Amino acid sequence: MHSTQLGGGRVKRETRLADGRDLIYFDDPDTTLGDDRSVDARDLDPRPETATMRQDVLTGDWISVAAARQNRAFLPPAELDPLAPQTPANPSEIPSVYDVAVFENRSPSFGPALAEAIGDVPAAADPPRGLDDLARLGLGRTRTSVGRCEVVCFSPDRAGSFGTQTVTRARTVIEAWADRTAALSALPGVQQVFPFENRGEAIGVTLHHPHGQIYAYPYVTPRTQRLLDSIDRTAPDLFARILAFEQEGPRVVLRGEHFTAFVPFAARWPLELHVLPHRHVADFAGLTDAERDELAPFYLRLLRGVDALYDTPTPYIAAWHQAPVHVGRDSVRLNLQLTSPRRAADKLKFLAGSEAAMGAWIGDVPPEVAAEKLRTAVEGVTL
Template sequence: MKKTSGRLADGREIVYYDLSDDAVRTAVDRRPMPATEALSQIRHDPLLDEWIGVTAHRNARTYHPPADECPLCPSREGRMSEIPEPDYDVAVFENRFPSFHGAPGKEETEDSAGLFRHAPGAGRCEVVSFTSDHQASFADLDEEQARLVLDVWTDRTADLSRSPGVEQVYCFENRGEEIGVTLSHPHGQIYGYPFTTPRTVRMLRSVAEHAAKAGGNLFDDLVAAERAAQERVVIEGEHWTAFVPYAAHWPYEVHLYPRSRVPDLLALGEEARAEFPRIYLELLRRFDRLFGERESRTPYIAAWHQAPFPGGSADSPVDSSVDGDPRLAARDEFALHLELFTIRRAPGKLKFLAGSESGMNVFINDVPPEAAAQRLREVAS
């Protein structure tokens, strides 16, 4: 893998990742663009003890452009895109409309009771274009290309984990207009959060409680139990296990774990890396076969869950030093895994987050996990 870094016209970084060591990246972005101005803030919700982002500038982001104006396609004569080169393997660049951006700053309180707390929305958000082919999807990549994307996710995790204020790195892909995607070109995103996300905090708390009550590691015990039960296992490789979880939230949801527990992509061994493309591409292709040819591109979210970095940066505005805070649990207790799910529950029917899910965070799943796993086994290649 060859890595080449450059700058876009407004100062944002762009990084090319090429399969060939002979690749040369010299194209210059000549668009007349002002410097990026992102006004990100995070605010604390005292009832839920969660941080949320406030990002008014994102209202102006690109929305469903025509195919010939796609900002992720290579640039060509007369039409410059976000990617100046005429072709590429994988390109990563700073999001023009980031949810989190810039250097950390001090947390401030707006009221005497300390209920209204805010801080700069520090961090970094990146776009990862998986291929220059506008008509493709991740499932269309070959194993060599998919391995390159895995290596890109790993390299970006390493870089972002060293960024001031970043406490957790999240690599993910949204696919399909039903999910809310505004660009149809095959791509994903990476967020460098200035705090540990609420979902991860809950996982770490559950891991700590399980260790106190039963001993052992909760992630290990869950994966072992699913492998022993077998009825929800979708794919078993030598180094990966994919299964529909016993209490799946979504109609079709698969969790993919490496056999050897590691906290993040940086710690993933070479044998697991080598096997990942075959397993993951097969999962994506099964998702595309779930609902027949008429709906051959199933909308989905694919999300890597990685351990936060202890305490984040020394400049982090969010206090992670509270005694007993689950974010301070040993990183090696967390298990790297990927969660893949679709909001489609049947041909032509979507699973909407309505009153129970959105209002109370209580999911109601119309598809029994065992039935979902059976269906995913039936559509194997």
């Protein structure tokens, strides 16, 4: 097992699972774990073939058809949690007790093979040939879904979310996000890296274990392509302008030395919260130690404030948008967009005809009202 010293006294330990997938442990600075970790001795089926992308000629979007995902775990009982440390009764994905663990998804939407053979996994049969190739339109166009999907386990505990972690643990996860962003960005064929957390069954979560994911895409995502177009049509410093505009308005929820959280002027969702760093930084890997240190308690306060709005935990998607690997590095700023369909204690917003079919959104809650509620909730949070 190879180990590397990271920021703030954290240690990264790299190993492999029984079928050759990467497994990386990230240890807290005050960890009680030793240097040795158990070996994954399971007898696993071969890894699935890499999925195939199909182009929607009406939009230019690429759709990855990953049939192996149909067989992924779906709300298993707690004693069979696949993200908990292995026991004799539970042959899970992680052989040892851990603080934070990251591993390649067993049923990935992208990967596992890139442009070359990896172990027993064959080379991608028909990988993309760059961004110009992906931008061309045509009927029946396909490409191999090169890339990578990783699972980020925030804790060995069976229940919780990012918001239930300690400040120390949250900081370790941020270090893991930064490390994996740099590593995945360096892989051949990867165009964008996306860390995110899905929380709650209303969002479609299939595992209750506190965890998130990281997708490494072989293309620049449609949302980011629209963003790049907006930057081209306005100004390269668009994010700086947005930050200044929101900091002067009534929708700021929390402001620190390095980050500001706000409800955006044109929020789509009844609960929508954005976070921007005060300086331009393209991704997690570019954050300084001081910024990472502030972000851990800052983000926890926001998430606990979201949960304080109601008597039960709030479902959400926490999407950390990062600049593409090869374009827009000087203009696209790292930013969080947290969204929830919860519009009341017992009501959810469902995407019906206008939103789902036409992309024409109708807001249910004025952003200023949502900001005031969130601001009050966050002010009551103690860490």
